[in-house]
Amino acid sequence: MQRTLTTSLASKIRQRATVQGWVHRRRRLGSISFLVIRDRSGLAQVVLGEHDDHRQLEQLSEETVVSVEGTVTANPKAPGGLELTCPRITPLSEPAATPPAELWRPSLNTTLPVFLDHAPVLWRHRTQQATWRLAAASVRGFRQALDTLGFTEICTPKLVGTSTESGANVFTVDYFGRRAYLAQSPQFYKQIMVGVFERVYETGPVFRAEPHDTVRHLAEYVSLDAELGFITDHRDVLAVLRKALAGMVSEIQAGAHDDAELIGASLPEVPEEIPTIHFRDALALVGADPSEPDLAPDHERHLGQWARRQYGSDFLAVEGYPASKRPFYTHPEPGDPRWTNSFDLLFRGLELVTGGQRLHRYTDYQRALAERGEPTGPYQSYLDTFRHGMPPHGGFALGLERWTARLIDADNIRRTTLFPRDLHRLAP
Amino acid sequence: MQRTLTTSLASKIRQRATVQGWVHRRRRLGSISFLVIRDRSGLAQVVLGEHDDHRQLEQLSEETVVSVEGTVTANPKAPGGLELTCPRITPLSEPAATPPAELWRPSLNTTLPVFLDHAPVLWRHRTQQATWRLAAASVRGFRQALDTLGFTEICTPKLVGTSTESGANVFTVDYFGRRAYLAQSPQFYKQIMVGVFERVYETGPVFRAEPHDTVRHLAEYVSLDAELGFITDHRDVLAVLRKALAGMVSEIQAGAHDDAELIGASLPEVPEEIPTIHFRDALALVGADPSEPDLAPDHERHLGQWARRQYGSDFLAVEGYPASKRPFYTHPEPGDPRWTNSFDLLFRGLELVTGGQRLHRYTDYQRALAERGEPTGPYQSYLDTFRHGMPPHGGFALGLERWTARLIDADNIRRTTLFPRDLHRLAP
Numbered sequence: 001m002q003r004t005l006t007t008s009l010a011s012k013i014r015q016r017a018t019v020q021g022w023v024h025r026r027r028r029l030g031s032i033s034f035l036v037i038r039d040r041s042g043l044a045q046v047v048l049g050e051h052d053d054h055r056q057l058e059q060l061s062e063e064t065v066v067s068v069e070g071t072v073t074a075n076p077k078a079p080g081g082l083e084l085t086c087p088r089i090t091p092l093s094e095p096a097a098t099p100p101a102e103l104w105r106p107s108l109n110t111t112l113p114v115f116l117d118h119a120p121v122l123w124r125h126r127t128q129q130a131t132w133r134l135a136a137a138s139v140r141g142f143r144q145a146l147d148t149l150g151f152t153e154i155c156t157p158k159l160v161g162t163s164t165e166s167g168a169n170v171f172t173v174d175y176f177g178r179r180a181y182l183a184q185s186p187q188f189y190k191q192i193m194v195g196v197f198e199r200v201y202e203t204g205p206v207f208r209a210e211p212h213d214t215v216r217h218l219a220e221y222v223s224l225d226a227e228l229g230f231i232t233d234h235r236d237v238l239a240v241l242r243k244a245l246a247g248m249v250s251e252i253q254a255g256a257h258d259d260a261e262l263i264g265a266s267l268p269e270v271p272e273e274i275p276t277i278h279f280r281d282a283l284a285l286v287g288a289d290p291s292e293p294d295l296a297p298d299h300e301r302h303l304g305q306w307a308r309r310q311y312g313s314d315f316l317a318v319e320g321y322p323a324s325k326r327p328f329y330t331h332p333e334p335g336d337p338r339w340t341n342s343f344d345l346l347f348r349g350l351e352l353v354t355g356g357q358r359l360h361r362y363t364d365y366q367r368a369l370a371e372r373g374e375p376t377g378p379y380q381s382y383l384d385t386f387r388h389g390m391p392p393h394g395g396f397a398l399g400l401e402r403w404t405a406r407l408i409d410a411d412n413i414r415r416t417t418l419f420p421r422d423l424h425r426l427a428p
Numbered sequence: 429m430q431r432t433l434t435t436s437l438a439s440k441i442r443q444r445a446t447v448q449g450w451v452h453r454r455r456r457l458g459s460i461s462f463l464v465i466r467d468r469s470g471l472a473q474v475v476l477g478e479h480d481d482h483r484q485l486e487q488l489s490e491e492t493v494v495s496v497e498g499t500v501t502a503n504p505k506a507p508g509g510l511e512l513t514c515p516r517i518t519p520l521s522e523p524a525a526t527p528p529a530e531l532w533r534p535s536l537n538t539t540l541p542v543f544l545d546h547a548p549v550l551w552r553h554r555t556q557q558a559t560w561r562l563a564a565a566s567v568r569g570f571r572q573a574l575d576t577l578g579f580t581e582i583c584t585p586k587l588v589g590t591s592t593e594s595g596a597n598v599f600t601v602d603y604f605g606r607r608a609y610l611a612q613s614p615q616f617y618k619q620i621m622v623g624v625f626e627r628v629y630e631t632g633p634v635f636r637a638e639p640h641d642t643v644r645h646l647a648e649y650v651s652l653d654a655e656l657g658f659i660t661d662h663r664d665v666l667a668v669l670r671k672a673l674a675g676m677v678s679e680i681q682a683g684a685h686d687d688a689e690l691i692g693a694s695l696p697e698v699p700e701e702i703p704t705i706h707f708r709d710a711l712a713l714v715g716a717d718p719s720e721p722d723l724a725p726d727h728e729r730h731l732g733q734w735a736r737r738q739y740g741s742d743f744l745a746v747e748g749y750p751a752s753k754r755p756f757y758t759h760p761e762p763g764d765p766r767w768t769n770s771f772d773l774l775f776r777g778l779e780l781v782t783g784g785q786r787l788h789r790y791t792d793y794q795r796a797l798a799e800r801g802e803p804t805g806p807y808q809s810y811l812d813t814f815r816h817g818m819p820p821h822g823g824f825a826l827g828l829e830r831w832t833a834r835l836i837d838a839d840n841i842r843r844t845t846l847f848p849r850d851l852h853r854l855a856p
Contacts, residue, residue: 385548
């Protein structure tokens with residue numbers, strides 16, 4: 001008999017139907033037994049009455065995979081108002097070993113190390129499922145928004161001969177006896193591809209050999225990258241970022257609304273225009289020394305609260321970051337090269353996105369590298385692109401796991417990463 | 429003035445409009461000069477007449493980026509029936525250096541080494557743009573088809589502690605002083621995630637330290653992976669693959685039709701059911717020794733022609749490959765364990781996809797590894813998943829670059845890869 005998803009049983013009331021899934025929970029109440037089956041769509045209750053064989057339940061431990069044919073019966077007391085009665089149960093797996101946590105409970109009360117050690121099984125918990133579905137919907141929304149804006153998706157190499165950001169925090173690979181690196185970002189390639197398609201994006205892994213063990217850093221994460229040409233300045237980049245964020249939120253609402261509700265995710269409103277403050281003014285606002293080259297986490301939190309009060313916005317773009325703290329390809333602020341046409345986007349007081357305008361003239365690159373005392377040699381094939389005509393352009397990068405972590409207010413980014421990699425962890 | 433894309437100029441006839449793009453070509457014919465501008469949407473011709481200043485053209489070498497304001501004028505002789513007259517031309521970049529090939533010519537007649545060395549600029553050629561747009565549309569179609577079928581997108585780690593396929597052809601990474609590997613496929617993770625979402629896919633890079641220099645192998649490529657639970661056997665996997673392929677073709681038709689036409693791509697019809705032949709019968713058909721464990725390229729070509737004649741199909745699935753040539757997780761053929769429930773999909777006589785049913789019982793994995801004399805230790809966190817209840821499942825992996833190469837009948841997969849990586853090449 002063809003399988004019916006648990007959420008589609010209502011269309012088969014009073015008929016026989018087959019559901020397939022995991023034994024989510026089993027319970028015996030006197031002469032009646034209940035089996036809750038979980039499939040990708042939801043849950044269904046199976047009832048074994050007086051005339052059914054209850055002994056088979058011994059073999060049907062939680063997480064065992066089964067096929068259950070039964071009569072779809074209305075019962076206002078059952079979850080969803082339906083249950084399967086007079087069941088015929090066929091195991092599809094061996095009896096499952098006891099899971100590392102009770103997956104049927106409403107919340108997954110495990111410590112982070114236990115969760116990470118047993119991630120392959122614990123991601124089955126419905127709150128974890130929902131968490132990842134927010135991530136998946138976000139990526140989908142990101143792509144859809146940029147597709148609509150005429151962007152082309154690209155797939156750039158992760159094995160590179162030169163590290164993107166001056167060689168810090170880079171993993172080295174034995175590449176047929178030579179030394180290669182894992183790309184810390186698709187930065188150079190997405191710029192190159194602006195020369196081809198004007199507007200490009202990539203959603204893929206990036207690699208950072210982060211030597212610090214923090215709740216916000218991973219050695220590998222999913223970066224949502226975009227880059228576009230023919231801009232006036234970084235504000236055009238911010239406008240595209242706004243549309244990407246709006247697309248992400250609206251795809252969660254359209255495709256993962258129940259998941260967001262289940263885990264109490266708090267979806268932001270993306271304002272028509274993201275409020276912006278200059279770095280210099282941000283320092284003043286938080287009472288920091290005007291010579292500070294960066295914002296401390298406390299400052300960011302403070303600014304997030306301010307944006308909430310001042311603009312009713314969860315988002316605040318801080319623009320104009322000092323040149324000294326930005327990579328060499330960053331475009332200076334016209335008229336005052338101490339500052340740059342770059343921004344960080346704070347989301348609820350935490351940095352979510354870094355973006356900005358890049359240099360687009362070859363001679364500007366030569367000058368920028370010379371001023372930093374860096375040789376051009378390692379960058380030559382990248383720099384050559386700018387000798388062949390590049391438009392004013394800019395872009396941004398958004399960390400997927402950080403985004404999801406903020407949506408569900410996770411205390412650690414590892415809670416929103418399928419199989420996180422860090423200083424200590426390389427498995428599962 | 430707001431920018432108008434070259435393909436939207438028709439809406440501004442007899443008005444002033446601004447186009448922005450690259451100088452595709454410049455020509456002087458007596459007192460008239462022509463400038464063709466290329467943007468992401470197409471080309472537009474700009475005409476400098478008797479009263480215009482032609483000297484500025486000296487600075488406008490091919491590939492220089494410009495902004496051109498002009499009057500949109502109908503001219504049946506102009507490409508697209510329109511041209512910009514009385515232009516005001518503003519360079520947005522420095523005058524571009526001479527490109528490594530004439531990008532305005534209809535085809536890019538460069539040798540492969542020249543193309544690869546100068547890829548950042550040569551991908552600008554319209555046939556190369558079109559080639560990649562086929563790839564991008566294919567990925568989009570793949571995702572859309574699987575989204576519709578209830579699949580969840582996943583992002584699995586590329587840094588792994590254990591190599592997927594017995595340690596051959598794997599890149600090693602210095603991981604904080606320990607040894608890590610680059611994932612050769614998301615195989616283990618996509619199976620694990622079937623336990624969570626039943627149906628999952630991933631589109632991302634995979635890494636193979638291929639020691640051979642062939643026209644069909646890369647050290648890094650984009651793998652389109654899917655895996656699904658609650659199947660009867662590998663034929664259910666093949667049915668999903670069919671829908672994915674149909675989605676890829678139809679998204680090319682919808683979103684990259686002009687590109688396909690420009691480069692003369694030949695799009696396949698995806699039959700309602702992909703014809704299937706057993707490996708044993710395939711050997712007999714091509715007259716090979718029945719003890720052969722694999723198909724030679726010649727055999728595949730022959731089978732492709734046979735499928736074309738017999739079924740009018742560009743696709744042929746060869747099922748039942750010998751267990752000795754398949755990885756340990758492959759499900760045997762019920763009743764005859766010499767064969768397996770796995771398949772290769774030939775597309776026009778070349779292998780495009782490998783797929784099949786996997787083992788789903790823990791004890792089967794123990795037995796399979798023991799029979800091959802392999803220890804279970806390195807796989808333990810993967811194997812544990814099967815102790816906790818896994819449904820019958822299977823999946824497939826399709827190499828994006830191979831797919832595109834077949835569509836355009838490329839002689840080398842490197843022609844369809846943005847920045848290929850191989851034994852010799854790590855840049856650009």
